[in-house]
Amino acid sequence: MQEPHPQLDQSLGKPRPMRFSGLTSEYFGIWLSNLLLSIITLGIYSAWAKVRRLQYFYNHTYLDDYAFGYHAEAIQILKGRVIVVGTLILLNIAASFFPVIYTFLIIILFFAIPYLINLSLEFNAKITSYRNLRFKFSGDYWEAFLTFQIMPILTVLSLGLLAPVAVKKAFGYVYNNLSYGGKHLTADLTYTLFYLMFLKVVVLPILAMLGLVYITTAIQLNLDGGIELGMFILVFGVYFTILFIFVIYRICCLRLVFNALRLDSYMRFSNTISSTRLLWILFSNLVAIVFTVGLAIPWAQVRKSRYLCDNIQTQTNPDFSDFIGTAQKAQSSIGEEFADFEGVELGL
């Protein structure tokens, strides 16, 4: 599936791919040291490990001739982590022993999550630098509340029909509120594109799968015997198909976003990411990780980053004199650590 390529702006330079210069051999040592020191220190070092790992990846991700910088302080991450883990333990205790208080806490958490998501996005933007300037995220609580709490509920209530709206809103929220050097990033996303993609990548394959399930079950019933094995294969088949659909859907969303992203009139993104190729990379990564008991993780991460960077192109205006940095003030990492622990993934 190939989305229409965005209009290439002639005033900008030629499209150039981003570049990832990290090496598996280099990163392997960092990864293993991180793991080892984290275990020796019973997890305390993991905050430093996170900084070390992300710094390596940011420092090796090049846009034009410059790499990104990562500026989180490990101590800050550690504090955030302690608070988040403490809260989660308290929540678990409350869940088992004080159901009333637990319900109350869950309601509070429901309203706190948009705030935490904003904190996380602000934190991640602030600690990312490019050409000496930091990114900035300015979100709005109620917009985040609508995007991350209300829309998922509406999606379920509409039996998935509103899923493209929810996804488009989420991506829009994350990217349209980002700015760099005083200029806004914009993702010109349309509902039509998201609905078309949803139809192609999710609805049609699921209908096809259901048809197949119907036919196989009918054959099974006629054949008698061997039903148990047949059911087993069927359940696994359905499970993996849904997993594949989910991953491809995510990849396609990424492609839509990186075709629509621009930084004011100074930079445009486009991409040549192939869903099947990326799917293959992710899947073979997983197999390699399982078969090497985790030792292939550094290789897998480097491989994925390299593919993504090689297939995201930018056209840039060479004049950066219009970009102005703003003063930095300290930012809490609680939101970011919360998102980390709850496995919230927010674009990028």
Next chain:
Amino acid sequence: MIRGKYFAPASAVTISAEYDWQNKQLILSTGAYIPMCVESFQGRQIFFDNGASLVADTVLPHEFIDTQHNKVQRGIAIMELFSWRNILFLVMAFIALILTLRIVLVYAAPITVNLIPLSLEREIGELGYNRINDMHFEPSRIELDKRLDIIEMYKELHRYSQVETRPELFFHSSETIGANALAFPGGPIVVTDELIQKLDKPELVAAVLAHELAHIEERHSMQQIVIVSGSLAIASVIFGAEEGISEDFLAAIVNLYAFQHSQSFELASDAYAHQLLMKAGYSPSLMAEALEALLHETSDKSETLWFSTHPAKNERLDALEALTLDSN
């Protein structure tokens, strides 16, 4: 000297420059000298304390990095350097650490459990019992006389055990659980009708009860909770921030480990039951007989031991036989 592109504070515009890190001054291509102190560096980027930065044209020189690192950072940097010898050493250290952690956890579990008040344990047991009672238990249909016989023997066994307050003993019929006996943390103990029917002699039921009493006296459930949550806590803190390892994968490994551990609890309880039966004046071979009767249908080969909370039948019977030989 480090040659590169200079960015003035709050600016994204580049100027060619050189940084003389020994004398802490920046020399612009225009010839101007600016004194500047390094705040941090990463990759090829140097960040100065006034908000300016320099991107070096090549990799930062080792001499410069050395002066910026403290002892600990220097040590870590050496560790991170790729060489086969280094990697081999790290992998060995990693395996040694995991093994140590495993041993420490096993020894720490009983100590930690001692810190947990018995009242809390009983509360957990009751909660667990109530939950399973609602879902899986029906009232017992065993005749009252038979039940009273078993209760008498149970009281007798308890007298010889170290458990202070006698855990309650409940009889239930349960289709889903089948022939089984369960000890909840701190009590109660539940015996199913199916178990009593399968072990026709009440003495054999008593042997099973002795085994369950051992679980309660040694607080095995609590130890199991401590070990599982301990391993999960350590594992999730270590791998938590590491992408690429799914939580399910992690939980599967921890569970596998917990299962292994649970097997050792079962063997310990068998041995304890053997002792307790002797003390109370029963034949110590009752435990083996009960096991034989209960596990009669399970062929030993078919068991996938790695995924089982209980050891293989033969292993348990062999262990009991060894005990009998010892006591004789």
